[in-house]
Amino acid sequence: MLLDEILKHNDQFLNDAKYLNYEATKFPKKQMVVVSCMDARLIELLPKALDLHNGDAKIIKNAGGIISHPFGSIMRSIVTAVYELNAEEIFIIGHHGCGMSQTNPKKTLQKAIDRGTVTQAVINTLEYAGIDLEKWLFGFDNVVDQIKNNIVLVRSHPLIPNDVPVHGLAISPDTGQLDLIVDGYKEVSSNKYK
Numbered sequence: 001m002l003l004d005e006i007l008k009h010n011d012q013f014l015n016d017a018k019y020l021n022y023e024a025t026k027f028p029k030k031q032m033v034v035v036s037c038m039d040a041r042l043i044e045l046l047p048k049a050l051d052l053h054n055g056d057a058k059i060i061k062n063a064g065g066i067i068s069h070p071f072g073s074i075m076r077s078i079v080t081a082v083y084e085l086n087a088e089e090i091f092i093i094g095h096h097g098c099g100m101s102q103t104n105p106k107k108t109l110q111k112a113i114d115r116g117t118v119t120q121a122v123i124n125t126l127e128y129a130g131i132d133l134e135k136w137l138f139g140f141d142n143v144v145d146q147i148k149n150n151i152v153l154v155r156s157h158p159l160i161p162n163d164v165p166v167h168g169l170a171i172s173p174d175t176g177q178l179d180l181i182v183d184g185y186k187e188v189s190s191n192k193y194k
Helices: 002-015 018-022 042-050 073-084 105-115 120-128 133-137 143-155 184-190
Strands: 032-037 057-062 089-095 166-171 178-182
Touching: 002 018, 032 042, 032 073, 042 057, 042 089, 042 166, 057 073, 073 143, 089 143, 089 178, 105 120, 105 133, 120 133, 143 166, 143 178, 143 184, 166 184
Parallel strands: 032 057, 032 089, 089 166
Antiparallel strands: 166 178
16 A cells, blocks of 8 residues: 555654755745646656755646636745745746646546546536636646746736746756746846736
């Protein structure tokens, strides 16, 4: 069982004091916050490609790295990182070949029904209550456009200071190559969004 393996490993990790290799404070040394995708290929690749080590940055991950609401948990985390944890720059990093660009909400809902988790009646009730499940489950069509949309949302947010650069990059999940989409320094100097 996976849980048993994890707990056994954790006991050994503690006994060998391996945690000492990862000591850091809650304040990011590089004073940055990263919003990225939860893709398993990026767990080690993203920090290596950015030369990040334990304690260097606040990293926020979710499906597609999507900031779906200006007052949702992702934006709350960004605002907290800026005001409480001394983050001075924001990096929005999407990735090529993201699964959220290939989602099919109808198929996802059908899988939930097929698994027995949900009935069509539950889906109907949620939709009757005004929840557009297909829109909620849909990711995006184009990663570059999604990165730009995230940047506009962050830059336009009333709690994000004008002088905080918001950079946009797309990473290759195969090689770690970073493609610059938006240079946040240029956006700050032009005050394009405020």
